Amino acid sequence: MIPALLFATSSTLVHLSGVDLAIIIFYFALVLAIGLYLKEQANTGEDFFMAGREMTAWVAGLAFLSANLGSLELMGWAGNAYKYGILAAHWYWIGAIPAMLFLALVMMPFYHICKTHSVPGYLKLRFGQGAQGVSSISFAFMTVLMSGINMYAMAVVMKVVLGWNIHFSIWVSAMTVAVYVALGGLRSAIFNEVLQFFLIWAGALLIPILGLIEAGGWSGLQARILKNLTELNVPNPGSYTHLWSTLGSFSANPMGINWVGIVFGLGAVISMGYWTTDFLVIQRVLSAKDLRSAELAPIIGAAFKMMVPFIVILPGLLGLALLRDPQGHLLRLVPADLAWSAEGQAQGLHGYDEVLPLMLARYCGPGLLGLGITALIAGFMSGMAGNVSAFTTVWTYDIYGALINKNASDPAKVRMGRWVTVIGVVVSIGTAYFAARAPSIMDYVQELFSFFIAPLFGTVILGMLWKRATPAGGWTGLLGGTLASIGMYTWVRIDPTAVRYVALSMDAQEQAQNMFRALWSCLFCIVVTVVVSYLTRPKPEQELKNLVYGLTPLPKSEDVSMLQSPVFWGIVVAAAFLVLQIIFW
Amino acid sequence: MKSGGSLSIWFFIGISLLVNGALIFARGIYEIIHPPQQQVVLFYLHANVWWGGLLLILGVVYGLHYSPLHQRKRNAANPNAS
Numbered sequence: 001m002i003p004a005l006l007f008a009t010s011s012t013l014v015h016l017s018g019v020d021l022a023i024i025i026f027y028f029a030l031v032l033a034i035g036l037y038l039k040e041q042a043n044t045g046e047d048f049f050m051a052g053r054e055m056t057a058w059v060a061g062l063a064f065l066s067a068n069l070g071s072l073e074l075m076g077w078a079g080n081a082y083k084y085g086i087l088a089a090h091w092y093w094i095g096a097i098p099a100m101l102f103l104a105l106v107m108m109p110f111y112h113i114c115k116t117h118s119v120p121g122y123l124k125l126r127f128g129q130g131a132q133g134v135s136s137i138s139f140a141f142m143t144v145l146m147s148g149i150n151m152y153a154m155a156v157v158m159k160v161v162l163g164w165n166i167h168f169s170i171w172v173s174a175m176t177v178a179v180y181v182a183l184g185g186l187r188s189a190i191f192n193e194v195l196q197f198f199l200i201w202a203g204a205l206l207i208p209i210l211g212l213i214e215a216g217g218w219s220g221l222q223a224r225i226l227k228n229l230t231e232l233n234v235p236n237p238g239s240y241t242h243l244w245s246t247l248g249s250f251s252a253n254p255m256g257i258n259w260v261g262i263v264f265g266l267g268a269v270i271s272m273g274y275w276t277t278d279f280l281v282i283q284r285v286l287s288a289k290d291l292r293s294a295e296l297a298p299i300i301g302a303a304f305k306m307m308v309p310f311i312v313i314l315p316g317l318l319g320l321a322l323l324r325d326p327q328g329h330l331l332r333l334v335p336a337d338l339a340w341s342a343e344g345q346a347q348g349l350h351g352y353d354e355v356l357p358l359m360l361a362r363y364c365g366p367g368l369l370g371l372g373i374t375a376l377i378a379g380f381m382s383g384m385a386g387n388v389s390a391f392t393t394v395w396t397y398d399i400y401g402a403l404i405n406k407n408a409s410d411p412a413k414v415r416m417g418r419w420v421t422v423i424g425v426v427v428s429i430g431t432a433y434f435a436a437r438a439p440s441i442m443d444y445v446q447e448l449f450s451f452f453i454a455p456l457f458g459t460v461i462l463g464m465l466w467k468r469a470t471p472a473g474g475w476t477g478l479l480g481g482t483l484a485s486i487g488m489y490t491w492v493r494i495d496p497t498a499v500r501y502v503a504l505s506m507d508a509q510e511q512a513q514n515m516f517r518a519l520w521s522c523l524f525c526i527v528v529t530v531v532v533s534y535l536t537r538p539k540p541e542q543e544l545k546n547l548v549y550g551l552t553p554l555p556k557s558e559d560v561s562m563l564q565s566p567v568f569w570g571i572v573v574a575a576a577f578l579v580l581q582i583i584f585w
Numbered sequence: 586m587k588s589g590g591s592l593s594i595w596f597f598i599g600i601s602l603l604v605n606g607a608l609i610f611a612r613g614i615y616e617i618i619h620p621p622q623q624q625v626v627l628f629y630l631h632a633n634v635w636w637g638g639l640l641l642i643l644g645v646v647y648g649l650h651y652s653p654l655h656q657r658k659r660n661a662a663n664p665n666a667s
Binding site: 019023199374 | 625
């Protein structure tokens with residue numbers, strides 16, 4: 001029965017051999033074994049939802065990154081690199097590194113000292129139940145949607161590469177995640193995320209290595225891209241391999257964005273919002289055993305994050321340079337809706353997000369192919385487990401425990417957590433089909449971020465740094481910012497010419513629109529919070545202790561050597577980040 | 586460093602790299618002896634041999650270093666270590 005389910009279509013890139021199947025089956029067995037092994041250590045709420053708060057900096061740091069490194073990261077950003085060129089690397093560098101360092105060195109002490117179990121939990125302490133309610137419900141909504149995207153991304157890989165039935169891929173992988181997270185809670189999710197981190201690198205690293213050999217190194221790659229895009233009459237062909245030099249105007253680069261959108265929309269709002277307030281990643285750091293580990297964890301994550309473009313962005317660029325159809329003509333990938341239409345299927349078209357599987361099939365024979373597929377499955381599982389475990393915690397503590405059953409006992413919360421894990425997986429399966437309608441996976445993800453994450457960052461940062469912010473200001477600002485973002489999105493959908501106001505240019509592509517929408521919604525949130533705060537009564541300072549800068553006694557730095565100091569490693573990572581910007585300017 | 590139960594996460598990673606590396610390396614050796622008719626691009630580099638070998642070595646190192654037996658010996662030698 002399984003072969004009939006698996007090989008449901010004939011137009012596949014590759015067929016798995018016995019050794020490939022053995023590698024994939026071994027992976028599933030191992031993650032389930034880890035879940036079973038850790039079940040006995042997930043009996044209390046602190047164990048199940050916070051992994052006992054005993055993770056080392058390395059484990060928390062790798063899990064922090066791995067939870068973000070889902071299959072949509074691998075496939076979606078490879079697809080975006082094909083579509084937008086090296087500009088996509090901004091989402092790994094300026095769109096991540098400064099925010100991760102800011103989290104480590106500025107915000108982590110507040111999260112750690114107040115011992116919150118979630119970001120909405122912090123908002124409750126700081127602003128009361130209104131802000132907690134808005135943030136927890138929007139977060140729960142976003143996480144199940146994100147799980148759906150992850151599932152869809154993985155199912156597409158399986159269908160494109162192997163011809164596996166989409167429903168089969170979704171259900172088998174989703175249920176595996178449900179089992180190991182329901183059994184071992186966050187500890188199981190974190191253990192598997194670290195394992196998945198290694199598998200992702202082991203499976204994906206060969207593509208850029210072999211690709212660069214074939215292309216003749218970085219200069220050879222640049223020359224081929226220039227030649228191919230010139231041949232295809234693509235505007236600004238030289239801009240595909242430059243990070244900053246084409247951001248002087250909207251029309252000089254394939255994304256239709258300028259440096260303001262990248263620096264402020266992405267670097268200052270979307271990135272700061274995601275890496276400092278998205279509980280999916282914050283939860284991993286909160287599991288660290290002490291403050292120094294909690295500070296080091298995002299720095300370790302940042303160091304590895306800087307290297308991820310090598311396995312994600314570079315394969316997309318290699319696709320631009322090297323991919324050809326069976327007749328030897330340049331292969332031009334197209335938007336997913338066109339590729340998946342009946343006409344596109346008849347012509348054998350491939351979508352942007354298929355570039356990574358296409359490169360995988362190009363270089364990886366039996367064995368390596370199984371490892372590459374396992375890397376994509378692992379990416380899917382780490383992304384989904386991250387969403388599910390965060391959703392479970394927020395639901396149990398911030399919705400069930402705060403709004404439905406305020407007197408729930410600890411064992412009752414653990415039981416609820418196990419059930420909600422399974423229910424969350426089932427609900428997110430439904431959203432996988434919704435994600436299939438987005439023209440590019442990452443555009444869809446950034447739309448969600450601009451709705452929920454950007455205003456949340458405004459609320460959290462004001463809450464941490466400005467003691468005058470009031471509870472009414474906090475929740476009205478958060479709600480107002482979210483509604484403003486959704487309103488701008490709807491406006492552009494109804495009237496596409498509104499892009500000139502929302503994104504400042506008619507050249508703005510989807511990603512550019514998302515960046516500017518995020519920027520405006522965050523600013524709107526801040527303005528509303530400030531205005532309402534001045535019109536309402538602030539909380540007494542006594543109640544803000546351990547929550548706000550200036551009222552929180554920060555612990556003195558441990559007497560550790562320079563090599564153990566978070567500040568030292570933060571400076572090292574920041575320097576490496578600057579060097580990369582100059583190299584690829 | 587356990588960060589969990591008595592088995593370290595690094596032990597699981599070692600086992601995973603070891604098994605995957607062994608399978609890929611063995612397949613690479615087989616393909617040198619019996620080259621397939623349909624070959625991937627850059628097949629002549631035999632990436633599965635050296636990549637599989639590298640994973641295998643890493644797996645052995647991690648697996649041994651973080652094996653429960655090795656951990657017990659270390660704990661016995663240094664009872665104050667966590």
